[in-house]
Amino acid sequence: MDVGAYILSEYIPAKPLVGNLEVCFTAGEQTPTEACAQLKCGDVLKFPFARLDSQPRSVEIKESKVLVAADKATETKSVVELTLESTFDYQPGDTIGIMPTNNTEQVETLLYRLELLDQADATCHLKIVLNCAKKNAKLPAHIPATTTPREILTHCLSLNFVPQKQLLSALAGFTNDDKERGFLSCLSSKQATEHYQSLILEKGLLFIDILELCVNCRPSLAFLAEHLPRLLPRPYSIASSPLEDGNRNLRVIYSLLSHRPGVTTSMLEAAGQQSSPEHPKKVVIYPRISNLFRYTEQDLGSNQILIAVGTGLAPFLGFLAHKEELLKQQSQKESGHSWLYIGAKTPVAILKREKLMAWQQCSLLERLRMCYSRGESPIYVQQMLEEDCEDLVKFLMKPETVLYVCADGAKISQSIASGLGRCLQKALHLSEDEASQLLKELKTQGKYREDVWL
Ligand SMILES: Cc1cc2nc3c(=O)[nH]c(=O)nc-3n(C[C@H](O)[C@H](O)[C@H](O)COP(=O)(O)OP(=O)(O)OC[C@H]3O[C@@H](n4cnc5c(N)ncnc54)[C@H](O)[C@@H]3O)c2cc1C
CATH class of the missing domain: 3.40.50.80 (Nucleotide-binding domain of ferredoxin-NADP reductase (FNR) module)
Incomplete structure (x- = not known):
């Protein structure tokens, strides 16, 4: 796609988001964690609809079984049943939240783009810039006080979201390529509403796709940490009875898109395939508040x-x-x-x-x-x-x-x-x-x- 084709001769870019944070590196490195880094954020961080009697926890994937194979001819999605270790009481119909992680390759590519590969696992923290113009600038609650660039990009920030105009306008300031700058600024303008409609809302280009199109765009990690949305858990219905095997396990069933599968489902797919009884992979889950949709x-x-x-x-x-x-x-x-x-x-x-x-x-x-x-x-x-x-x-x-x-x-x-x-x-x-x-x-x-x- 030629981004130049989307630049209008006249336009007024949207007001860009500004950066109020900086990343400070301290001595030391951390081994990349498998568990969700958001668990290190403490009680201030809430997990949507979480039951009060239980904390999000890393549990073993005991089995992953394909129930339905994908079929192109009938547009049937692949459906997989996961058996997970159960650490809380539940009733059929209850739902759990599963914390996704971003795709490892996507994160690696982004670290490379941000010129942070050498510091990917270096200990760092976020800080509000000195002389910050924003009155109530805050540190994002979903990023741990001590973390690493890899952790932030893998566990804390959503990379697959619909980019808003103000964000696009700000991204224009992070590229030294005229065409890319023009494209991003123009796409953020009122005058290019039709382009925004066709590229972002209809074609479905996400933040990560925009970065792929604009290969010279190098936003800072601090800017991303401040303005990218939190990577949020996704709900899944429990598809088993607690009486089946002494409440040791619970099962969930997910469907997987063949083309551009979602963040959580592709993570579950990869983890399920890599998991074995000797080396079980883990996933972070928590029980969500029950409602009337249950059978007791x-x-x-x-x-x-x-x-x-x-x-x-x-x-x-x-x-x-x-x-x-x-x-x-x-x-x-x-x-x-x-x-x-x-x-x-x-x-x-x-x-x-x-x-x-x-x-x-x-x-x-x-x-x-x-x-x-x-x-x-x-x-x-x-x-x-x-x-x-x-x-x-x-x-x-x-x-x-x-x-x-x-x-x-x-x-x-x-x-x-x-x-x-x-x-x-x-x-x-x-x-x-x-x-x-x-x-x-x-x-x-x-x-x-x-x-x-x-
Ligand atoms: C109360 C509740 C219970 C749920 N229970 C289940 C369940 O038991 N099993 C289950 O598979 N899902 C269930 N879902 C949906 C689930 O929470 C996710 O939305 C879904 O698995 C996609 O998550 P993702 O992170 O992979 O995709 P995202 O990255 O969030 O999705 C990106 C885009 O792709 C679309 N998408 C991704 N995967 C699919 C898919 N398989 N089918 C259609 N569109 C898709 C999304 O709509 C979205 O627009 C439930 C949702 C709710 C609200």
């Missing part, structure tokens, strides 16, 4: 309608495994009925299909319906719901029934909600407005629980 012993007597698309099945695998374990423990107890509606691209893309069939065989699952978007009708979950409309609404309206929807996208959840609305309309002879009002009420009553991932 108290739910054994109630009914569930479980609706999922793709990897959205993950929490329900935990629900059903828990139900199975609870029933093993207390076989005399009456259990409720569970119905599962699941959609995937193809039959092989249904996670743990055999297990689901076995659960249906032993009546743990009273109803199991599957559909395939690359198959024959019905292709979407909402079509199956509509086919079962009368039964489904009757079952849903029982006081002890709760409906759970988990989909890896807001659009899918919306389509499912519309499908459910149509079922209510038809079965209860309601108008569209009345049906959507009823859906709202069901949500408020906690009878309709949703987990939206993205």
Whole structure:
């Protein structure tokens, strides 16, 4: 891509971000840490939605298993199940935060660009510059008081984010190449809104891509430390029951994009592949605050309608495994009925299909319906719901029934909600407005629980 082609003849650059920090190197080196450096930041640093009774901890990856292989022809993503060491109590449906680390090669390239390869592991700290013009300049809470350039770039800062105009404008000041300077300044201007729209918002160029385009741009580490966003944990649903192996393990399931995979999923992929029983790799996780989207012993007597698309099945695998374990423990107890509606691209893309069939065989699952978007009708979950409309609404309206929807996208959840609305309309002879009002009420009553991932 020729960056010169994106420079307008007239433009006014955005006001650039300014640097208020400096990096001071002190004597000594540190061996690169595998655990997340943000753990060294102390209590001032909060982890989003973290449960108060537990700290983020480095845990072993005990196993990594491919559940679904990627398939280009059907655009099926690879899906992997990770078994992790469990160090806290949980219930199926709960979620954990996983701390990502940036890709090692990306970090190495950036250290080279910043001319810091020689000092990559040298001990350093951040300081507010003398005569700082900004009144309330602060040190970033997500960077440890004593650290190294490698640590900062690997564990603390996001490199894959959408660059804002003021940042682009500031980056222009870090290159001595006229074309790059023009490109960055221009892209930050109001006049180049169309270019910003097409390159950044549509083509999806991230901060790291901009640096790749502008090979002479060398921002300082202090500037990056101050202005790059914090590398944040990503939530994952627990896909196992704590009763399965004495609460020693927990499982999560993730899908991986084939083209430009995300930060956390590519980290998990690499760690999972390198991990072995003799040399287990570790990952930093913490339990997130629970909500109503869970299945506990108290739910054994109630009914569930479980609706999922793709990897959205993950929490329900935990629900059903828990139900199975609870029933093993207390076989005399009456259990409720569970119905599962699941959609995937193809039959092989249904996670743990055999297990689901076995659960249906032993009546743990009273109803199991599957559909395939690359198959024959019905292709979407909402079509199956509509086919079962009368039964489904009757079952849903029982006081002890709760409906759970988990989909890896807001659009899918919306389509499912519309499908459910149509079922209510038809079965209860309601108008569209009345049906959507009823859906709202069901949500408020906690009878309709949703987990939206993205
Ligand atoms: C409550 C909750 C529970 C979740 N549970 C799970 C779970 O159990 N399993 C799971 O796989 N994900 C789950 N997610 C999504 C997960 O948190 C991440 O967003 C996802 O894994 C991508 O993270 P990343 O760091 O690899 O990608 P990022 O680097 O953050 O992503 C870069 C871009 O790529 C897109 N992207 C990356 N990977 C994927 C993918 N596999 N599919 C579609 N788009 C993608 C992102 O949308 C983003 O726009 C959950 C999210 C929430 C809010």
